[in-house]
Amino acid sequence: MKTALIQQKYHTSKQKTLQVTTEQIAQAAKNGASLVVLQELHQTEYFCQCEETAFFSYAESFEDDMHYWAEIARENHVVLVTSLFEKRAAGLYHNTAVVFERDGTVAGKYRKMHIPDDPGFYEKFYFTPGDLGFVPIDTSVGRLGVLICWDQWYPEAARIMTLKGAEILIYPTAIGWFDSDSQEEKQRQLESWITIQRSHAIANAIPAISCNRAGFEADPSGVLEGTHFWGNSFICGAQGEILAHAKHQDEAILYANIEHRRTKEVRDIWPFLRDRRIEAYGCLLKRYCDT
Numbered sequence: 034m035k036t037a038l039i040q041q042k043y044h045t046s047k048q049k050t051l052q053v054t055t056e057q058i059a060q061a062a063k064n065g066a067s068l069v070v071l072q073e074l075h076q077t078e079y080f081c082q083c084e085e086t087a088f089f090s091y092a093e094s095f096e097d098d099m100h101y102w103a104e105i106a107r108e109n110h111v112v113l114v115t116s117l118f119e120k121r122a123a124g125l126y127h128n129t130a131v132v133f134e135r136d137g138t139v140a141g142k143y144r145k146m147h148i149p150d151d152p153g154f155y156e157k158f159y160f161t162p163g164d165l166g167f168v169p170i171d172t173s174v175g176r177l178g179v180l181i182c183w184d185q186w187y188p189e190a191a192r193i194m195t196l197k198g199a200e201i202l203i204y205p206t207a208i209g210w211f212d213s214d215s216q217e218e219k220q221r222q223l224e225s226w227i228t229i230q231r232s233h234a235i236a237n238a239i240p241a242i243s244c245n246r247a248g249f250e251a252d253p254s255g256v257l258e259g260t261h262f263w264g265n266s267f268i269c270g271a272q273g274e275i276l277a278h279a280k281h282q283d284e285a286i287l288y289a290n291i292e293h294r295r296t297k298e299v300r301d302i303w304p305f306l307r308d309r310r311i312e313a314y315g316c317l318l319k320r321y322c323d324t
Contacts, residue, residue, distance in 0.1 A: 034291050036069075036242065037066035037068070040285045041075070043079070043250055053284075054075060054076070062109035066111060069109075071116060074128070075115070082253060082257060083256060090198060105136050112173060115132070128134045128156065128182075129142055129162055130179045132170045139145065141171070145182045146190065167190055169194055175200040177200070179203045182208065185229060191237055195237040200296065203242045205244050207246040227243075234270070235272060238296050238299040240296075246280050248284075263281050264283065266278060268287065272299055272303075
């Protein structure tokens with residue numbers, strides 16, 4: 034299965050950004066991709082750098098956005114993984130990945146479960162934690178374990194998706210550096226981010242796709258310094274081997290061929306699921322094992 038992820042920057046407006054994304058999807062489809070993955074909140078700037086109620090207006094177009102991307106999936110005959118700002122009701126919003134089938138129908142959606150609240154990443158102000166659980170989405174290209182950004186640090190999320198039959202882990206993400214961090218700290222953060230996701234692939238013997246944002250975005254409030262999103266999108270195989278890796282600031286369409294049969298081959302020699310001691314894992318249901 035030929036897979037493409039689209040790493041891009043924000044092009045100053047939603048309209049311009051959609052135009053670029055749409056052109057890149059068409060190019061990926063023309064080059065044979067049957068699965069196309071977009072980055073987190075790909076339609077707009079990463080507005081969570083500050084807390085501003087005006088940005089809730091972005092979620093008002095959720096239904097229109099659904100129709101738009103459904104048509105793009107249908108026109109290009111691809112399975113398309115999008116990342117949208119969902120208005121569920123007044124005052125109730127989610128960071129939601131919607132997956133469209135080749136014919137434009139909705140294959141399923143996932144609402145981000147782990148919500149960060151850190152300087153420059155004030156997502157708890159905007160998003161209610163997901164309530165759909167960790168449920169893979171069945172598509173014509175396989176069963177997709179779609180998670181979103183902050184979820185990528187949690188082995189529990191990847192494991193549950195795997196135990197429910199996911200064949201690929203997919204992470205739309207938006208993460209970057211602050212200029213005030215030292216070069217050493219920047220490198221540590223980047224290597225940690227890559228390593229943890231490759232580790233999920235290894236521990237579960239399934240491929241992983243991580244599609245990150247690129248480019249500098251100023252803090253809309255002017256309070257913080259802004260973020261240099263570090264790109265470095267990648268696709269790795271069932272043993273964590275890198276199949277494709279993008280540069281840190283360039284926009285790119287990243288391609289890789291994913292072979293589902295590799296999961297069985299790897300699990301036959303590394304049977305991690307066989308040797309799990311599920312009767313001994315009760316502490317995982319506690320916040321911290323101090324009693």
